[in-house]
Amino acid sequence: MNQSAHKNRTSWQEFRFGILEELPLQLGIIPFGLVFGILGVESGLTALQTILMSVILFGGASQIVFVQLIATSTPFSVILASVTTINIRHSLYGLSMATYLRHLPLHWRLCLAYLLTDEAYAVSIKRFTREPPSPHMHYHLLGTGLTLYFFWQVATISGVLIGQTIPDNLSLGFAIPLTFIAILVPMLRLRTELIAAICATVTVMLTYHLPWSLWLILAALSGIVGGLLAELIADRQSKVS
Amino acid sequence: MSEVKLWGLILACGLLTFTTRFLPLSDLLPRQLPPLIEQAMRYVPVAVLTPIIIHGVFLPDGSLSFSDNMRIYAALTALIAALITGRVVITIIVGMLSLWGLEILASSLL
Numbered sequence: 001m002n003q004s005a006h007k008n009r010t011s012w013q014e015f016r017f018g019i020l021e022e023l024p025l026q027l028g029i030i031p032f033g034l035v036f037g038i039l040g041v042e043s044g045l046t047a048l049q050t051i052l053m054s055v056i057l058f059g060g061a062s063q064i065v066f067v068q069l070i071a072t073s074t075p076f077s078v079i080l081a082s083v084t085t086i087n088i089r090h091s092l093y094g095l096s097m098a099t100y101l102r103h104l105p106l107h108w109r110l111c112l113a114y115l116l117t118d119e120a121y122a123v124s125i126k127r128f129t130r131e132p133p134s135p136h137m138h139y140h141l142l143g144t145g146l147t148l149y150f151f152w153q154v155a156t157i158s159g160v161l162i163g164q165t166i167p168d169n170l171s172l173g174f175a176i177p178l179t180f181i182a183i184l185v186p187m188l189r190l191r192t193e194l195i196a197a198i199c200a201t202v203t204v205m206l207t208y209h210l211p212w213s214l215w216l217i218l219a220a221l222s223g224i225v226g227g228l229l230a231e232l233i234a235d236r237q238s239k240v241s
Numbered sequence: 242m243s244e245v246k247l248w249g250l251i252l253a254c255g256l257l258t259f260t261t262r263f264l265p266l267s268d269l270l271p272r273q274l275p276p277l278i279e280q281a282m283r284y285v286p287v288a289v290l291t292p293i294i295i296h297g298v299f300l301p302d303g304s305l306s307f308s309d310n311m312r313i314y315a316a317l318t319a320l321i322a323a324l325i326t327g328r329v330v331i332t333i334i335v336g337m338l339s340l341w342g343l344e345i346l347a348s349s350l351l
Contacts (some may be wrong), residue, residue: 026291049251056255061293063308066254076250083254087261089289095274096282102272113263118293122286129283147292174312174340175333177297178319184290186325196284200291208300216292221271228281 011136018143021123026151027059028179029119031172033152036063037159038166043071047160054156058149059117060176062086078212085212089220093121098139100128103112109241112138115145122183192234196227311347315340 009017032200034053040050045067057063069079093116103107124141166172201222201241207215247318264270273284298316299305307313319336 027330027333045247045322049247053251053255056251057258059258062254062258070247076246078248079345080253080257084257084261087258090258090262091265092279092282092285094262095270095278096275096285098265098272099268099279101266102270109266110263114259118261118290121297122290125286149340160302169344171312171340171344173301174315175337177294177312178333178336179329180290180294180297180348181316181319181336182323184294184328185320185332186327187286192285193287196287197291200288201295204292204298205305208296208303208305216289217297219292219295220285220289223291225283227284227288228277232279 006132006134009134009136011139012138014134014139014145017127018124018140018145018185019147020143022144022147023128025119025123025179025183026147028160028182029148029151031175032060032179033155033174034159035162035175036060036067037069037156037161038163039064039071040156041160041163043067046069047069050160051157054153055217057083058114058152059083059087059090060152061118061216068223082108082212084205085214086216088217091118092220092224093125096125097121098129100133101138101141112141112145115142115149117148119144119179120144120148122180123186126187133144149232152216192227192230195230196223199226309347310341311343314343 035222036054037050040053040063041047053063053066057066065082065086066079069082094113097116101112104112106178120141123144127140128137186224189199203219203222204215208220210218294316298312299307299310301310301312312324315336318339322328322335323332
């Protein structure tokens with residue numbers, strides 16, 4: 001698509017593109033939400049608590065850790081620390097989108113922040129950074145975010161209600177890494193991104209046993225630093241030669 | 242555990258999570274980030290999504306598992322499907338079917 005076609009996109013078109021681009025991922029989100037619904041009830045939470053946690057928290061990975069820790073009677077302070085450490089990656093998402101969203105009025109930023117998740121971020125950041133800008137770009141994130149929100153709630157409720165009828169040898173949890181493989185792999189373009197991925201991988205292997213699920217933010221930071229350093233070194237070499 | 246305390250915990254987790262999401266978009270941060278930070282932000286998608294993938298494939302039960310871990314092969318198959326097709330739906334289906342196929346194969350051989 002050419003430059004002017006993007007520039008003239010209406011808010012409705014951006015919103016619709018967001019929804020359409022987010023829809024395929026729901027194939028992975030539905031099993032993910034089902035797994036959470038099942039685990040929630042199994043952990044001893046009530047149906048209402050499990051469902052409202054999806055509504056309030058809206059962060060799959062942290063919700064799964066939450067119910068796993070509740071099931072093993074972990075102290076509340078540790079649960080709070082774990083959920084926060086897992087979710088601190090959202091600040092990185094916000095930072096990387098700040099350029100595109102900071103000019104918006106407060107109610108827009110509050111709403112988009114609430115909807116900012118891995119899967120919405122991954123789809124919309126591609127649109128923000130890889131396609132020409134438009135004045136209504138933020139509607140794209142609204143589209144991806146609301147789509148995910150809707151399916152996450154439906155999947156959680158389904159997991160709570162009919163979860164017991166789903167056989168547990170289906171390994172539905174595997175849909176989570178698969179979803180991220182499906183988003184990430186086609187996005188990778190640069191050699192420095194590969195270096196970032198390797199740094200992050202090594203860090204997971206070295207830190208997975210640390211408390212509060214610290215591995216995630218540590219691996220993310222090491223990936224960012226690794227990728228950036230590789231880029232700076234490559235830039236310097238190309239200037240020297 | 243008391244019902245009220247648990248609701249309090251859920252709300253507190255929700256509030257802190259929202260804070261992690263909103264803080265970078267709030268007015269506490271400068272509108273224009275330093276150029277080096279801007280440059281670093283390009284690596285956020287790969288740096289955050291890779292660990293989630295690696296954890297889900299190699300550490301499904303919280304401890305590293307290499308031998309008899311069919312998820313590794315299923316993930317590699319999905320990776321190839323993603324490289325060739327670039328399609329989300331195909332990648333997820335190929336990965337899921339590979340895992341089920343490999344698990345059936347492994348259990349029938351043992």
